Amino acid sequence: xxxxxxxxxxxxxxxxxxxxxxNQLRNASASARTAADAVQTQAEAAQQQAQLAQIQxxxxxxxxxxxxxxxxxWKPHFARHATPQSAEQRIVEVIREGDVFVxxxxxxxxQLDKDAMISEALVADLVVEDDYTKTLNWLGTLxxxxxxxRVSRCNLKRGDxxxxxxxxLQLQIPVLKKS
Amino acid sequence: MDNVIHDIKTERSNVSGGLPQAYRIVxxxxxxxAVASLMLSGYFFLSKRAYxxxxxxxxxxxxxxxxxxxxxxxxxxxVVDESRRSEGFAKWLEGSHALQPVVAAIGRSxxxxxxxxxxxxxxxxxxxxxxxxxxxxxxxxxxxxxxxLSEIYALDYQxxxxxxxxxxxxxxxxxxxxxxxxx
Numbered sequence: 637x638x639x640x641x642x643x644x645x646x647x648x649x650x651x652x653x654x655x656x657x658x659n660q661l662r663n664a665s666a667s668a669r670t671a672a673d674a675v676q677t678q679a680e681a682a683q684q685q686a687q688l689a690q691i692q693x694x695x696x697x698x699x700x701x702x703x704x705x706x707x708x709x710w711k712p713h714f715a716r717h718a719t720p721q722s723a724e725q726r727i728v729e730v731i732r733e734g735d736v737f738v739x740x741x742x743x744x745x746x747q748l749d750k751d752a753m754i755s756e757a758l759v760a761d762l763v764v765e766d767d768y769t770k771t772l773n774w775l776g777t778l779x780x781x782x783x784x785x786r787v788s789r790c791n792l793k794r795g796d797x798x799x800x801x802x803x804x805l806q807l808q809i810p811v812l813k814k815s
Numbered sequence: 816m817d818n819v820i821h822d823i824k825t826e827r828s829n830v831s832g833g834l835p836q837a838y839r840i841v842x843x844x845x846x847x848x849a850v851a852s853l854m855l856s857g858y859f860f861l862s863k864r865a866y867x868x869x870x871x872x873x874x875x876x877x878x879x880x881x882x883x884x885x886x887x888x889x890x891x892x893x894v895v896d897e898s899r900r901s902e903g904f905a906k907w908l909e910g911s912h913a914l915q916p917v918v919a920a921i922g923r924s925x926x927x928x929x930x931x932x933x934x935x936x937x938x939x940x941x942x943x944x945x946x947x948x949x950x951x952x953x954x955x956x957x958x959x960x961x962x963x964l965s966e967i968y969a970l971d972y973q974x975x976x977x978x979x980x981x982x983x984x985x986x987x988x989x990x991x992x993x994x995x996x997x998x
């Protein structure tokens with residue numbers, strides 16, 4: 637092999653090297669494009685999901701706004717009794733203010749439905765015997781002053797004296813533990 | 816062609832014979848390859864950089880969109896939790912309508928020949944909105960029951976599964992009361 641042929645071989649190798657280099661760069665560019673396209677697809681999908689989430693949120697807010705507004709109004713009444721003791725105290729206060737004759741009173745804390753939002757309640761069993769009008773007014777006042785209370789049983793009979801009535805009452809007051 | 820091939824050679828005396836005709840394509844190809852390589856390398860390099868920039872922009876956009884989505888989902892969860900809590904309140908309140916107006920209305924409905932012997936209102940433990948009413952009236956009969964029911968209906972209650980048993984001088988009536996919120 638003479639010098640010319642050697643030089644040609646070297647040039648051929650250089651050409652091959654340059655082509656290889658260009659091809660590598662082309663591959664790198666193609667990879668970068670693929671990666672950019674993939675991220676763009678992901679970004680567009682994420683934007684669509686964000687828009688969908690926004691629509692869902694607005695729908696949810698508008699669907700539940702009335703319920704949540706009503707709950708906000710009632711929340712202070714429920715939050716007032718965080719322990720069975722405070723609920724019991726409240727009933728005792730209403731009895732004292734009403735000045736009705738209580739034959740017996742029994743308080744008990746009871747688990748309701750564990751999974752329900754209101755899972756515990758103070759149950760009060762009261763037996764009252766007093767004047768008909770006074771007792772009924774007191775019952776109304778009780779339900780008014782403790783709006784979250786539930787009268788679960790109300791038995792009414794004639795009392796022992798003239799215009800008296802004998803009222804057996806079972807009350808439930810929800811106990812909402814502070815979360 | 817000779818000029819093209821030899822233009823970068825310094826002047827020297829020929830020490831060997833010229834390049835064979837067929838081999839002359841090699842240096843020409845080299846020049847072409849060199850120029851093309853430079854141009855293509857530049858093009859691919861710039862393209863690569865542009866794609867990398869786009870990828871960075873898209874990554875930022877993806878990150879923003881995901882953050883926004885996560886915030887919205889978190890707010891959705893808050894609203895769902897609030898609604899669940901509100902439903903709990905509503906469910907409780909649905910079964911907690913005041914009973915005093917019912918008792919008072921029944922008392923008011925009694926005519927001059929009738930008296931309440933016994934009145935019992937018990938909420939259904941499973942469905943507290945349903946109240947089982949048992950009423951025993953001395954005197955008055957069916958007419959009195961009708962008057963009493965009219966007073967109860969005026970309070971937006973409906974009766975369900977009503978039964979009436981007439982005794983000698985008393986009437987037993989029982990029914991389930993369901994509050995019907997017309998507002």
